[in-house]
Amino acid sequence: MLNIPTQSFPAPSSQQRVGQSGRTKVALKPGHSLMDWIRYSKSGKDLTGLRGRLIEVTHEELQKHNTRNDCWTCIRGMVYNVTPYMDYHPGGEDELMKAAGIDGTDLFDQVHRWVNYESMLKECLVGRMATKPNTAIKGIFNTGNKITTSTHLFVYAVPIMCCLYRYDWFQTATTVHLVIYTQRKIPNSGCTVVDLEAGVLRVEKWQLKMDVYFVIYFIYAMTRFVISFSALSTLSAEGKWSSLGEPLEFHNTFLSKKDRALFFRDCVLVSKTEVNHNTRVFQLQLPRGTVMHVPVGKHVYLKSLIQGTEAVRPYTPVDQSLSVVPDTSSEKTGLYLMIKVYPDGLLTQHLNGLHIGDHVSVSGPEGTFSLRPLRDTTVLYLLAAGTGFTPMSRLIRVALHESFAIRKTQLLFFNRREEDILWRRELDELTAQDERFQVEHILSEPCESWTGRKGRVDDTIIKDFLSRPQGSKCYVCVCGPTLFTEQTIRLVKQQGFSEEEIHAFQG
Secondary structure, eight states: OOOOOOTTOOOTTOOOOOOTTOOOOOOOOTTOSHHHHHHHHTSOOOSSSSTTOOEEEOHHHHHHOEETTEEEEEETTEEEEOGGGGGGOTTOHHHHHTTTTSBOHHHHHHHHTTSOHHHHTGGGEEEEEOOOOOOEEEEEEEETTEEEEEEEEOOSOOSSOOOOOEEEEEEOSSEEEEEEEOSSOOOTTTOEEEEEETTEEEEEEEEEETTEEEEEEEEEEESSOOOOBOTTOEEEOOSOOSSSEEEOTTTTOEEEGGGSOOOEEEEEEEEEEEEETTEEEEEEEOOTTEEOOOOTTOBEEEEEEETTEEEEEEEOEEOSOSSSOOOTTOTTOOEEEEEEOOTTOHHHHHHHTOOTTOEEEEEOOBOOOOSGGGGSOSEEEEEEEGGGHHHHHHHHHHHHHTOSSOOEEEEEEEESSGGGOTTHHHHHHHHHHOTTEEEEEEESSOOTTOOSEESOSOHHHHHHHOOOOTTOOEEEEEESSHHHHHHHHHHHHHTTOOGGGEEEOOO
16 A cells, blocks of 8 residues: 555654764663563553553643653654653763753654654654644546536645646546646756555646755545556556546645655565675565665655564665666666675665565665765765765766766775675775776775774774875765764864865764
């Protein structure tokens, strides 16, 4: 089934950005891991203190519950008693207390939007925030040959006036063509995602206004069940259609991209390829009725139900290899995700245990990265640690095969041991084949035979790596564990690079 956004999600005030402060983790007491919390929350104990009742919470009532032993918080209009979760929170008690007695949506999204709090805190749900009734907004829908007006209730506070779709459709002997008019030409950059399932067509189009991406939804129940779908929005049909169909709830909604709900579709595991001793490339095939291209530097979220709890994590797609330029015109290329399997990783262990043909839920493209700064960049610096290499792999391809401006691309790759280096052979081959690309490996725990550089990111290493050739325009991309990213950004700025010259991938 298509998971059309629910009324409790999204919230218009949500920032849903990961700040450069990153996540702070604390050492949890024994017996307080994620799996321990799942077992505790399913023990049948009353975690809300309300004996199973759900209540409507006013702002005044929420503000009363602001102590360590009585802590309520609101996330996207739903109120949770997080008191029993205090000792299980990876970020520690202090982080949770920042949202005590207030709407914690922004604080939550700044650190980990991807966490499925609805499932994790399900047993802590107190109720819904008391809100004023929303105003009905009228949307015009073109259903065939006549224009009708339909009134729908929106639960989103739209920041600007609703922007309505204009579209045409026509039918040939074998197909139905849907043409959606946009304000500008949409490049092959992931600005449009299309899903067709069980006769329901869902189109999500991004539109840039005032440097903010907004999303318009096109959600329709088709007149007849559609047999096939292609990237050109051509629908196979049998018989003559009298109308395109009927608009469904949330059709023609217009909201800020950062405030919309994640939408997932079921993908099939096609292959698993070993990269090194603990990392695999998972190839996922999109559903037959889905057309989706993940732009360079964007990530997707994977979601699976594990022991009754939904686990959600972000992963950045890679190309099939560094040496093969992907055919983005094909809808059958699917997704390649390079994922490190952690011994105690709830989702990664689950993914590693999947068999070919098994399913996993995948969201659409997410992330703030844009290729625009690279248009006039001449020197591209990439600093990665571990699987922070994944967004860099596609950036390397763009720099070498699609950019006319970039003259030099340098990768500084940090790992613990030699066997941890991802795609080392391909990186070395690329260095030998293309003089515009250079890679330097730095190991923190090298073996005695290692002749390369040793250590961790520090001021000396960054000084040696970064330079500004005369007349050049530089850009720096950083990705890795939170502490690595924070320290690297600080050191890069100390070398005179501005905020506009740096992008930190967060996840």
